[in-house]
Amino acid sequence: MNVTVTQNLLENVGTNLHPRVVRLTGRVTRYDGSLLECDGFPANIGAICEVETDHGTKEKAEIVGFNNGNNCLSLFQSGAQIKSGSKVSLLDDGYSIPVGMNLLGRVIDALGKPLDGSPEPLLQNNWPLNGVQLNPLLRKPVSTPLDVGIRGINGLLTVGQGQRIGIIAGSGVGKSVLLGMMSKNTTADVIVVGLIGERGREVGKFVNDILTSEAKARTVVVAVPADRSPLLRIRGANRATAIAEFFRERGKNVLLIMDSLTRVAHARREIGLALGEQPTAKGYPPSVVSLIPKLVERSGTGIGNQGSITAFYTVLADGDDTNDPVVDTARAILDGHILLSREQAQLGIYPALDIPNSVSRVMAEITSVEHQETAAKFRRLVSLYLENRDLILMGGYSVGQDPELDEAVNLWPNLVSYLQQNQDVKANFDTSIGDLEKVMSG
Secondary structure, eight states: OOOEEEEEOOOOBTTBOOOOEEEEEEEEEEEOSSEEEEOOOSOOTTOEEEEEOTTSOEEEEEEEEEETTEEEEEESSTTOOOOTTOEEEEEEOOOEEEEOGGGTTOEEOTTSOBSSSSOOOOOOEEEETTOOOOOTTTBOOOOSBOOOSOHHHHHHSOOBTTOEEEEEEOTTSSHHHHHHHHHHHOOOSEEEEEEESOOHHHHHHHHHHHHTSGGGGGEEEEEEOTTSOHHHHHHHHHHHHHHHHHHHHTTOEEEEEEETHHHHHHHHHHHHHHTTOOOOGGGOOHHHHHHHHHHHTTSEEOBTTOOEEEEEEEEEOGGGOTTOHHHHHHHHHSSEEEEBOHHHHHTTOSSOBOGGGOEETTHHHHSOHHHHHHHHHHHHHHHHHHHTHHHHHTTOOOTTSOHHHHHHHHHHHHHHHHHOOOTTOOOOHHHHHHHHHHHHTO
16 A cells, blocks of 8 residues: 655755654545545544645545545545545644634634634634543532523523533424523623534524624634534534633633534434444434533533533434434433423423423532422422313313312413513523512412
């Protein structure tokens, strides 16, 4: 197998010899429009290369595997005019990315290039793209609530600093609006938003809504629309997480919003199938199952004087199927989940929080016993009313048959009023608890 190694020798000045710059290159041996193979020069998976095209331009690609001694690469933009023998050059090992405080208030893509029309930010630090593993025994416990500015979550599904929680929703139930409310209203020091695989229109709307608010100065947005390659979608998710890790290491309490984890899984499925992995449930190869915990476990609390990453991962329930493989995998690894209900949305209750079927697994550790008891009673009354709603509306229920159901019927307007919240309204944590107590006291 031929490996081409080009050595660019700088001119000698006097008797002093300048160092040699060695650039590893190879030649394309196979190309199917997206995946290509080239001579196997030494490089790791994740390394970034450039490939010459017929037009004399250069397309970027990433090494995704090896085959019989050859490097397998996937192009960032498919469909490039590349022929057998085209030159492939190693650019970067892909291990680290530039980070820094100047990222705040900026919108960048998966490769760190600005999308907001401003010059590229000057960044003084580097951080591993795939993160740094932390000893789980050294991580600080989740002990402090995080105010997300949404009354129903603050009061009934209290989230702790460093918690990882999923937002499970079908299409058209207000997921994007809920994320926008969190981004604008949270008390977190830094907000990192990863818009992965979303429609371009939704990306623009979400970014414009956030960046016109007072949250702009503490927000970083990594946007990779749906028409970008699967490699860029995965890289975008990793970059957003790496940026959050950098700020956590600086002692900041970070809110990480990843929209969506399902699109990241879809991207990994495309690459896995192209590499010949065997599909399992719904066509997902085993690499998808391993990707999700690797990504999720990078968030959470830090060690020592580090801060925390409180992460919300949206999980798309196609056709409102909550038994989707990605949904199941996410629920198993996350510290709770918030289900958005289509039935609630149809009743005009926004945010459409499905309180009975949602859970925060750290709520008991960060709230008082009184708060927990009040929230549990609220959940029980909502569940009881929804179970008997059709019977009540048909007139099949008589007052006095069930005292607790009577209470649920009487309090229902107040319960709905508590759950409803206009997207322009901020409900801080203390106010949310106070309002909850007022509702349950009648």
